[in-house]
Amino acid sequence: MKEKLTFEDNMTKLGNIVTELEKGDIPLEKAVELYGEGVKLSAACRKQLDEAQIKITEDDGTAPSEK
Amino acid sequence: MPVITVTQINKYIGSILKNDRNIQGVMVRGEITDYVKHYRSGHVYFTLKDSESSLKAVMFASAASRLRFEPEDGMSVIVSGSIGVYERDGAYQLYVNDIIPEGAGAAGAALEQLKKKLAKEGIFDTAHKRPIPPIPKKIGAVTSLSGAAVRDIINVLSRRYPLCEIYAVNAQVQGEGAAESVCSGILKAEAAGCDVIIVGRGGGSSEDLSAFNTEKVAYAVYNCKVPVISAVGHETDYTIADLAADLRAPTPSAAAELAAPDMASLYEKISILERRAERSVLAQLDKASDRFIALNARLSAQSPENRLKLTAEKLAGLDKRRETAFSRYFERIEHQLSERIAKLDSLSPLKVLSRGYSLVYKDEKLLSSSETLEKGDRIKLTFGSGGAEAEITDKW
Known part of the structure; x- marks a missing residue:
């Protein structure tokens, strides 16, 4: 099963794509393909932020409990 | 009765004192007065007194230079040393090895001593300070779970950065065993996979912060594998934990703000990346279309119609050149002919x-x-x- 990428992973990938695109020495077809990927990633990042739900675990010395 | 000299009597008393274990290697409590440091020799002279009596004391430069604080008049101290006789004056005095401050002043002086020691050991070195991860996943909070600090941290992070997970470890922040509790809390947060840890408590009087002024906690912070933000909540004085931490925050709320970015800034970051991607792809498209236009122009120049046209033009040109060449040729021939005819004419016998x-x-x-x-x-x-x-x- 594909592991869900974290926001940071997606941001890193997006950043890498932008850097790659900005080099400007890649074939146009590849650039357009990368751009498409970038658009998907940025949408995923936005979605992750939109849907972010803080998770709190408390470890009071007994067993850690989620709240 | 034999007569003896002053020197003899002083020497004798001296030997008696030296052999009395009760006054060799003693610890004496008192208050320092008449404190003098001999500027050339470095020897220190003072009088130790309590409410009823006083005792002369001398501390030689070699011992005095080891003191981590500067004693001063009025300071309550415990002095360790031995009683001996100063033969020249026939006076007994306390030869001091060490002075330990006592009471409120003592805590401060001891703290200063510990700070100096830890600084020497590199615990506070700026080079050791690590940057806070820009997008932390799991933020540790080591503090009392019943205190206000943990609520403040949760509130700030819920509002600003709900993307994260908070791992809150209960730690006893004051009283007996607080330092150990804080240390083990740091280890737990580290083991739980936190990528930044906030260690602290709400504000308190300086006595309440003692756990954060221990060597143990300093080392726990220093040795922690992930960055630590201290939030001891005491504006005026930095605790040792503050100095050892990678980042110091004045309050737990401030620590939470320093630990994580704001959602708005993350949205902004995404927008910036989007714009950069778009710009570079558009630039590439522009470049490609420019190239296409240039190539297309070159290609149509090579099309059959164009080549036919070019050939026809070339032919016409050749034709014209041929025509001019021919007509010139004929002109020349004609010219030559008429010249010759003229010559011929002059030679004709009829002419003669x-x-x-x-x-x-x-x-x-x-x-x-x-x-x-x-x-x-x-x-x-x-x-x-x-x-x-x-x-x-x-x-x-």
Whole structure:
């Protein structure tokens, strides 16, 4: 099963794509393909932020409990 | 009764004191007065006193230089040393090895001493300070779970950065065993996979912060594998934990703000990346379309229609060149011809005749000598214009 990428992973990938695109020495077809990927990633990042739900675990010395 | 000298008596008393274990290696509590440090030798002289009496004390430079604080008048101290006699004055005094401050001043001085020691050991080195991860996943909070600090941290992070997970570890922040509790809390948060840890408590009086002023906690913070933000909540004085931490926050809320970015800034970051991606792809498209236009122009220049047109033009050009070449050639020939005709004309015998010469024929033969002529021969004469027949009457 594909592991869900974290926001940071997606941001890193997006950043890498932008850097790659900005080099400007890649074939146009590849650039357009990368751009498409970038658009998907940025949408995923936005979605992750939109849907972010803080998770709190408390470890009071007994067993850690989620709240 | 034998008579003895002053020196002898002082030496004797000195030896008695030296052999009395009760006053060798003693610890004496008192307050420092008349404190003097001899500027050249570095020896220190003072009087130790309590409410009823006083005791002269001397601390030699070698011992005095080891003190981590500067003693001063009025300071309550415990002094360790031995009683001995100063023979020159016939006075006994305390020869001091060490001075330990006592009471409120003591805590401060001891803290200063610990700070110096830890600084020497590199615990506070800026080079060891690590940056806070820009997008932390799991933020540890080591503090009392019943205190306000953990609520503040949760509130701030819920509002600003709900993307994260908070791992809150309960730690006893004051009283007996607080330092150990804080240390084990740091280890737990580290083991739970936190990528940044906030260690702290709400504000408190300086006594309440003692756990954060221990060597143990300093080392736990220093040795933690992930960055630690201290939030001891005491504005005026930095605790040792503050100094050892990678980042110091004045309050737990501030620590939470320092630990994580704001959602708004993350949205902004995404937008910036989007714009950069778009710009570079558009630039690439522009470049490609420019290239296409240029190539297309070159290609259409090579199309069959264009080539036919070019060939026709070339042919027409050649034709014209041929025509001019031919006409020039003919002109030249004509010119030459007329020149030659003129020349020919000048050489024509008719021309000579017109200058007064005549041609003489006999029997249709042109004569150039009179040799073959006889008297009575008939000859024909041709002049420049016209002719005549004549008879030879004489010859020579």
